[in-house]
Amino acid sequence: MNRKQKNKLAIIISIIIILSIAIGLVLYALKQNINLFYTPTQLVNTKVSPNQNVRLGGYVEKHSVHYDASGESVSFIVSDQFHSLPVSYHGVLPSLFREGQGVVMTGKLNSQNQFNASEVLAKHDEKYMPPVLAKELNKQSEKKS
Amino acid sequence: MWHWLNQKFLAPKSFYANSAKLIPWIALAFALCFSYGLFAGLFIAPADYQQGDGFRIIYVHVPSAFTAMAIYFSMAVFAVFTLVFRVKVAAIGMSCSAKIGAWFTFLALITGSIWGKPMWGTWWIWDARLTSVLILLFLYFGFIALQSVIPNQQTRDRAGALMAIVGVINLPIIHYSVIWWNTLHQGPTLSKFAKPSIAPAMLYPLLAMIAAFLLFYALTLLLRMRNQILLREINSQWVAELIHE
Structure with a gap:
């Protein structure tokens, strides 16, 4: 990488950082509105x-x-x-x-x-399992309680 | 090293020649992953304990959403190579990716909607995940529109590259939307660090389908790029020779 290329890369990285901070602040301010x-x-x-x-x-x-x-x-x-x-x-x-x-x-x-x-x-939650396994888990949790 | 890479892959002419050797292998790997993923996903994986067979749409929905985001990321990487190193092939890869990415985003939204109606009770809701993926689709549209209105090739590449880089901020927002805010969309099932909360018999076809979709992207991207290279270099010596053969 020569100097010109390094400069360009630095500019791109700083654009990304500044934009992320700006968007992050906006999203933080709008937190209550974004929550469903x-x-x-x-x-x-x-x-x-x-x-x-x-x-x-x-x-x-x-x-x-x-x-x-x-x-x-x-x-x-x-x-x-x-x-x-x-x-x-x-x-x-x-x-x-x-x-x-x-x-x-x-x-x-x-x-x-x-x-x-x-x-x-x-x-829906993020859990996916076959019915047999779900039954088995249910049994175990009932035993515990 | 840089020089070697430049000669082997980055010059349009050598890229055209070398990509031809790659294509059959990618096609083969895609066919294997896709046929296993599709068959195992539809017939071998057990039905879900709550959703029954309806959960099988996951084998299209998750891979297309993942691929849509991966394509945008690869566009941003191409964009950096376009802006910083002036690699012609990178600019071509970037513009050829956009339409593929837009279609995968569309597919993710449509399959999610079809699943959402019976499972959630609604086709669409303005929660953070759905909205941020819709924004991804608009970013793709914006990129395609931007590139189509600029007549000059170099300006078109640079403007597109800048837009691709700026839009990449949306990717972490999509990924973390279900964690940062409360949404109707469920949290991530697959995660790099935690054990996936999906039974192994359901997981393997899903991973195969994700690999298949990524390979499909690679395959269609290479084919589109080869077309684009010929178009852009139409006045050069080697294309003329190629046509004569």
Whole structure:
């Protein structure tokens, strides 16, 4: 590498560094807007008006899912280990929706801290395994507890 | 060393001659990886405990997303060689990569969308991962548009190279988007440091498919570059001789 080439390389590297810092600061400032949903803890601690549409995300608590008689409405509890919120929803659930699974919902929080969802999406985790293995793991975790 | 490399690969003429020897081997490796990955992914890998057979779209979705990002990275590397060392072949490799990369990004978005509708319950959501991959697609479009409006070859190469380098900042954003922010898209299954959270019988076909997609990129890239070299050097002596043969 001669001097001219070294200079050019230095310019390119400094462009990348300066741009990354700038974009990093922008993304950091917009953190709340980029986050897709509030966790129950965040939602309880933020003041949202009852008519405001917000997204709530968390885990469906085990043994908390109840369907009404017609089977069209469902209520369950969403938690993030620290706080939990009761959710009611009227409509079709995605196929990955089940107890213990992550969900992201759009809806409104009323004054009694109940969440009325207008849309429920299932959040899939990054684990992939065959059914046999899943059963085996379940057995092990039950033994432990 | 530099001189040798220049003679063997970096001069358009020798690149044209030497790439011809590489192509059959790349094609063979691609055929092996692709046929194993496809067959094992569709028939040998067990169904997922939650998603059933629906998870098999992973064998197209993850490799195309990975390849789309790898192609952009390789464009940025080509761009550095274009700007700093004035390597003609690098500029050609950079512009030939763009359309392949755009198609893989499109494929990743489409397959994700098809999977998202039944699994998540929506075709599309503006979460950080999906949005940053959409930005990658627009970066490819921008690069293609930029290069197509500049008539002068040298200016076109330099402008494209600068854009490719600037856009590379999007790559870590895509990768870490699921970690930095909360998103609907799941976290990474494959990671360099941690044990992958996918059963081995499902993992091997996935790795084979990733290798196959990368080889496919290499293969189509070489073919496109050879075309482009002939086009750019159409007035030179060796191309005239080649045509006469």
